[in-house]
Amino acid sequence: MNEVGGIDGAWIEGALLAARPRAVGALLRYFRDLDLAEEAFQDACLRALTAWPKNGPPRDPAAWLILVGRNAALDGVRRRARQAPLPEDDRLSDLEDAETPLAERLDDSHYRDDVLRLLFICCHPALPKTQQVALALRIVAGLTVAQIARAFLVTDTAMEQRITRAKAKIGKAEVPFASPDAHERAERLSAVSAMIYLVFNEGYSAGDGDYRQRLCGDAIRLGRLLLRLFPTEAEIMGLVALMLLQHSRLAARFDGAGEIVLLDDQDRGRWDGKLIAEGLALIEKALRHRQPGPYQLQAAIAALHARATRQEETDWVQIDLLYAVLERVQPSPVVTLNRAVAVSRARGPGPALAMVEPLAATLSGYFHFHGLRGALLWQLGQRDAARIAFDKAIALAQSTAEAAHIRRNLDRLLAGAEAPR
Amino acid sequence: MLYAILCYHEEDVVWSWSKEQDEAVMARLAEVQGPLIQAGKMGPSLRLLPTTAATTLRKTQEPPLVIDGPFAETKEQLLGFYVVDVADLKEALGIARELASANPGGAYELRPIALYNPDQRPGAA
Numbered sequence: 394m395n396e397v398g399g400i401d402g403a404w405i406e407g408a409l410l411a412a413r414p415r416a417v418g419a420l421l422r423y424f425r426d427l428d429l430a431e432e433a434f435q436d437a438c439l440r441a442l443t444a445w446p447k448n449g450p451p452r453d454p455a456a457w458l459i460l461v462g463r464n465a466a467l468d469g470v471r472r473r474a475r476q477a478p479l480p481e482d483d484r485l486s487d488l489e490d491a492e493t494p495l496a497e498r499l500d501d502s503h504y505r506d507d508v509l510r511l512l513f514i515c516c517h518p519a520l521p522k523t524q525q526v527a528l529a530l531r532i533v534a535g536l537t538v539a540q541i542a543r544a545f546l547v548t549d550t551a552m553e554q555r556i557t558r559a560k561a562k563i564g565k566a567e568v569p570f571a572s573p574d575a576h577e578r579a580e581r582l583s584a585v586s587a588m589i590y591l592v593f594n595e596g597y598s599a600g601d602g603d604y605r606q607r608l609c610g611d612a613i614r615l616g617r618l619l620l621r622l623f624p625t626e627a628e629i630m631g632l633v634a635l636m637l638l639q640h641s642r643l644a645a646r647f648d649g650a651g652e653i654v655l656l657d658d659q660d661r662g663r664w665d666g667k668l669i670a671e672g673l674a675l676i677e678k679a680l681r682h683r684q685p686g687p688y689q690l691q692a693a694i695a696a697l698h699a700r701a702t703r704q705e706e707t708d709w710v711q712i713d714l715l716y717a718v719l720e721r722v723q724p725s726p727v728v729t730l731n732r733a734v735a736v737s738r739a740r741g742p743g744p745a746l747a748m749v750e751p752l753a754a755t756l757s758g759y760f761h762f763h764g765l766r767g768a769l770l771w772q773l774g775q776r777d778a779a780r781i782a783f784d785k786a787i788a789l790a791q792s793t794a795e796a797a798h799i800r801r802n803l804d805r806l807l808a809g810a811e812a813p814r
Numbered sequence: 815m816l817y818a819i820l821c822y823h824e825e826d827v828v829w830s831w832s833k834e835q836d837e838a839v840m841a842r843l844a845e846v847q848g849p850l851i852q853a854g855k856m857g858p859s860l861r862l863l864p865t866t867a868a869t870t871l872r873k874t875q876e877p878p879l880v881i882d883g884p885f886a887e888t889k890e891q892l893l894g895f896y897v898v899d900v901a902d903l904k905e906a907l908g909i910a911r912e913l914a915s916a917n918p919g920g921a922y923e924l925r926p927i928a929l930y931n932p933d934q935r936p937g938a939a
Contacts, residue, residue: 403835404827411826454824606832614830620866624883633866667928674867674926677903678882
């Protein structure tokens with residue numbers, strides 16, 4: 394291991410990754426130019442790679458990177474102005490002295506609005522969702538264009554263009570540099586939370602296992618950072634809890650062949666207990682506030698699944714109640730469909746089917762609608778109608794695992810078996 | 815003589831470690847701990863969840879005030895800690911309130927434990 398002064402390459406990489414949102418956010422405030430801020434941060438990272446192993450790690454890596462990045466960028470501006478090179482390395486020697494007062498000035502309350510602003514410009518309403526995610530991954534999480542291209546299954550050139558276009562749109566738009574008032578801050582937090590959850594979902598559904606880990610990990614890290622800066626926001630606790638609880642199932646969600654394993658069939662012994670513990674702790678904290686929002690409710694539902702060590706122990710009555718609240722807070726046919734699953738387990742197939750039938754108008758092109766409807770009809774003894782529903786579901790399946798799951802049901806139905814409950 | 819060794823590090827960095835990095839660090843630590851366990855010198859050890867999962871009970875006032883997040887003041891010093899086995903945060907807060915009534919002033923930070931290794935000394939329960 395390449396270890397000097399008690400730090401190794403992996404430590405530096407981790408420190409740079411962790412400091413990135415705060416450092417780029419502060420540099421953006423100084424320069425009011427995204428490209429310049431990114432360049433300055435990049436410059437500071439390069440210097441860290443040589444300075445930190447030599448001098449030991451700084452007390453506050455983010456503050457160090459901000460100071461060095463700012464100086465490097467100012468040098469660059471002056472250099473371009475004079476067209477003459479300046480000596481570089483000897484001016485690094487007095488950094489340790491300069492770092493202390495800066496680090497003291499930059500406590501969490503200073504970072505707070507910087508990080509929020511940086512995240513917020515990635516969710517500009519003029520940007521389509523996919524561009525928001527790509528931009529956040531590039532600027533905030535620091536993925537390379539090639540990495541993002543692979544995660545989105547597009548070519549490097551296409552992704553480069555997408556990010557350039559997104560940056561151009563932001564460049565023309567008004568970037569809010571004034572400190573936000575309470576109302577604006579709440580609006581920004583809500584937009585930023587949605588964007589972080591988009592990044593998470595991009596990772597959650599990624600085909601490539603490495604990107605599932607990386608993108609979900611990035612989203613969780615941003616969520617934790619946001620929560621540290623806004624420690625009393627119940628919906629951010631809910632968002633982080635939701636991501637942790639969903640991510641805890643990663644190892645069980647795919648079989649050896651890379652096919653999706655559905656929740657009922659997952660080996661719960663492979664769920665990550667540490668992530669579950671953190672998720673449960675956060676949702677308990679959030680619920681004390683008695684301000685239920687969509688993230689908290691979804692996290693509370695995920696928590697009930699996580700608490701059941703066997704599928705049969707799932708508290709469906711409580712899940713039904715939570716979905717009922719979610720339906721009021723954030724009404725959508727998909728929420729109602731999910732609630733119907735809980736209703737079928739808690740109260741039987743009849744009431745569940747009554748809840749599902751009115752959704753036909755909006756969800757008739759949706760795999761899960763027909764899959765659930767088929768299962769309910771089968772349980773009610775309407776075998777022909779069940780068969781037709783299963784056929785429709787198979788035709789609409791998005792993955793071979795989804796299709797295979799329904800096909801297994803269909804085979805059992807055709808063999809004359811009783812419906813599983 | 816019993817000593818507590820308190821672990822400080824940057825949680826941003828540590829909680830950004832990949833599973834492989836984390837396991838590598840744990841494996842290196844286990845190598846150090848092995849002979850200490852053999853020698854009967856290892857009491858309980860534990861790893862805490864991040865400070866974002868913490869709740870603080872300020873007991874300088876009556877009734878004590880529940881605050882989200884870790885204990886952030888620098889005026890007071892860490893004087894001790896309890897490990898309690900509870901169903902949830904509510905129960906843990908209940909215990910902390912009882913303790914607070916017996917010993918007001920200062921604060922309790924309630925931090926969930928990620929990993930708990932019980933007392934490894936011979937004869938320890």
